[in-house]
Amino acid sequence: MTQALILAAGIGSRLRPLTHDRPKALVPLGGSPLIAHALDSLVEAGVKRAVVVTGHCGEALEAWLTRRSDLDVETVDNPVYAITSTLSSLAAAAHLIDEDFLLIDGGLAFEPAIVSRLLGPGTRVAVDPAPPLDDAVQVAVEGERIIAIGKRLPASFSPIGASIGMAKIDLDVGDRLFVVARRLLDAGGAQLSYESAFERLIADGEVFEMADVTGLRWVEIDDHADLQRATAFFAAG
DSSP states (O other): OOEEEEEOOOOOGGGTTTTSSSOGGGSEETTEEHHHHHHHHHHHTTOOEEEEEEOTTHHHHHHHHTTOOSSEEEEEEOTTGGGOOHHHHHHHTGGGOOSOEEEEETTEEEOTHHHHHHOSSSEEEEEESSSOOTTSEEEEEETTEEEEEESSOOTTOOOOEEEEEEEEEOHHHHHHHHHHHHHHHHTTOTTOOTHHHHHHHHHTTOOEEEEEOTTOOEEEOOSHHHHHHHHHHHHTO
């Protein structure tokens, strides 16, 4: 696995005032910008290239990314980031993805071992059974195969955990994922997350498997409480 797609266009409104004049990706965490921790973990896991989707304060993020010399970084702007969600950011990068890739939420900090759990054939979503499910992207499975994913699952599905905001997408599935994303956006789905495209592909019979990351360290940073937890996470080494 040599390529990652990081969705870092969002406004980060729940981290204000820290995000008034900077993207969430550049919010300080343990002495470095948030995105630096993700990139460090990717490099340690052997990833050579990262595509980063920018939006809010995108010029500042692009300028910071030019300092990275340990991997090839390419950026693409989501010009409608302020009125859309992650599905739009995913679609913005379609023309830059030409192999299997890791799809990563821009607010995620994680240890390199999570990448290892995702490697192998097929498409896999990193799932942690531990976190509370109230505001999480819930996942239901049969065996290792994901049968439902989303913030609100139908009553007929019993969630076993939450997606941490990271998946390994193989090239063939990726091609179909981008097509479905564009169709959903063209049908008025500006506010949809990329998991909506996952849901559509799963309903059509595409195989998405769960990669259990129990015991591995990760934090999805959406608000100040998350940032405090992440600070403690990195202070603990």
